Amino acid sequence: MAWGTRNAGSAAVGNMSQNLRLLCVAVGLLGKISAYGQDSTRGAGVPRFPDVSSSQIVFLYAGELWLLPREGGAATPLTKEGGPRSRPKFSPDGRTIAFTGDYDGIYTMPVSGGPVTRLTHKPGATDLCDWTPDGQVLFMTNASFAPAEFGDQGYLRQLFMVASNGGLPRQLPLEHAANGAISRDGQWLAYTPYAEGRSEHRARYHGGFAPDIRLYNLRNHQSKKITTWAGIDTDPMWHGETLYYLSDEGQGGRRNIWSYQMPDGRRRQITHFTDFDVKWPSVGPESAGKGEIVFVKDTHLYLLDLATEAAHKVNFAIPDDRKDVRGREVDAHYGVSGWNPSPDSNGGIELRIAVLESGRWIVRYLNVRSDTIAFQTPFSVGIKKSKP
Amino acid sequence: MIIDIRWNQGGGIPYHLLDLLMRKIAFCSSDLRRTILQPRPTYLQNGPKCLLINGVTQSGGDLLADLVKRSGASTLAGTRTMGAMAGAGGLFIPFINGGFSSPALLPTFADIVTRKLTRLRRDE
Numbered sequence: 001m002a003w004g005t006r007n008a009g010s011a012a013v014g015n016m017s018q019n020l021r022l023l024c025v026a027v028g029l030l031g032k033i034s035a036y037g038q039d040s041t042r043g044a045g046v047p048r049f050p051d052v053s054s055s056q057i058v059f060l061y062a063g064e065l066w067l068l069p070r071e072g073g074a075a076t077p078l079t080k081e082g083g084p085r086s087r088p089k090f091s092p093d094g095r096t097i098a099f100t101g102d103y104d105g106i107y108t109m110p111v112s113g114g115p116v117t118r119l120t121h122k123p124g125a126t127d128l129c130d131w132t133p134d135g136q137v138l139f140m141t142n143a144s145f146a147p148a149e150f151g152d153q154g155y156l157r158q159l160f161m162v163a164s165n166g167g168l169p170r171q172l173p174l175e176h177a178a179n180g181a182i183s184r185d186g187q188w189l190a191y192t193p194y195a196e197g198r199s200e201h202r203a204r205y206h207g208g209f210a211p212d213i214r215l216y217n218l219r220n221h222q223s224k225k226i227t228t229w230a231g232i233d234t235d236p237m238w239h240g241e242t243l244y245y246l247s248d249e250g251q252g253g254r255r256n257i258w259s260y261q262m263p264d265g266r267r268r269q270i271t272h273f274t275d276f277d278v279k280w281p282s283v284g285p286e287s288a289g290k291g292e293i294v295f296v297k298d299t300h301l302y303l304l305d306l307a308t309e310a311a312h313k314v315n316f317a318i319p320d321d322r323k324d325v326r327g328r329e330v331d332a333h334y335g336v337s338g339w340n341p342s343p344d345s346n347g348g349i350e351l352r353i354a355v356l357e358s359g360r361w362i363v364r365y366l367n368v369r370s371d372t373i374a375f376q377t378p379f380s381v382g383i384k385k386s387k388p
Numbered sequence: 389m390i391i392d393i394r395w396n397q398g399g400g401i402p403y404h405l406l407d408l409l410m411r412k413i414a415f416c417s418s419d420l421r422r423t424i425l426q427p428r429p430t431y432l433q434n435g436p437k438c439l440l441i442n443g444v445t446q447s448g449g450d451l452l453a454d455l456v457k458r459s460g461a462s463t464l465a466g467t468r469t470m471g472a473m474a475g476a477g478g479l480f481i482p483f484i485n486g487g488f489s490s491p492a493l494l495p496t497f498a499d500i501v502t503r504k505l506t507r508l509r510r511d512e
Contacts, residue, residue, distance in 0.1 A: 147395040147444075156444070194443065207471030208443035 052284030125154025398448025
């Protein structure tokens, strides 16, 4: 492209940005938005942070908590439009769910739905670990321990316990600890010295910050390290005398479930996935008390039967009113994040715009040529036809 | 002398500290009555030195521990450092969900520095 003189070049650039603004306004006035890639039952999301009771699975999906029968099927929403939540955990009797609200702390609510009870009032990064066998809530926070400032990541935590109806939390006697789990007899606390943080960005990490699992005897206050792998060992879970945990020690550096047998300290790999990591494992009693672990791998929920050590996929459907599928007009003049010409030679372009919907940014694609707008020259834009 | 860089999140390239740790006595000066002996260059620590590190020592802290280890400027004590030089170089690639990637550009540079240090030590 010939730019001519320098001044002419600047003028052309100025002209282009003016036309881009015009384009944005035109999209806002006339653009038809249609959604692509919608699945009728699942949507495009990934379930996260599942937990399982003797009859139900709870998980986070699209920013809300959902309940699902253990056998799979249609999920029912437990919360609505309250902001993101994470780490829901069933109480030992399966009738209450505690969860981390990203608005200020840890809450409990009945499984049948209803009012929430706020349990913690600490600043900083506070996350639920699990219920204790005697029905208290164990959580980790960086509210009062900050030798190094990590922003919102919360790599360094301290463990606290609080009664399920609230009250003053009691700190466990460890300088810094995360991912706590207390054995059924109340004797052993399994924990990791460090938390991995709220983002999952360390794959095949062998540095000094890689978490190892330690056991702390709550009666005689002895502590010992039970994993020696240089990589990730985290998310300890008790079932009877066996401690299950997540480790990437196995083949391919994938995170799989391992076990540590309590009397003899034998460690063993339970799952052997090599395609994707096992994520957010959480232990439950299973309907007959044999124990099972629910987790997410790829984009699906799985249940691992601890008696047979076989994992199976749990299918679920998310009911959707499909309101996003219908074409509709939106005011997107301030939401356009970028645009790209499509490869076809007819001058058509495809716009990628980000639209703010229900507090979330969603990317939509708009074929401008087939709808209402077309580029005429690289530096001018006009409305070719109106939508009938 | 113990330098405690546990919990240290780093920052710039720690060449000032490395410079102090690596100083060796060239000569000593004194007053006319020879009552005070001043080692030169000044600000050097001629006695035993130790750098205290842990799993949270990161970024510039990683680099200092690595340089100290390779140059032999001081003894290391503690546990393996984090190994997180990410962000060095100032390149932040934004993601659409608000996150970002901060690839480490510095290790290449660190390699050049340490190779130079190794050569210095060999020439001594």
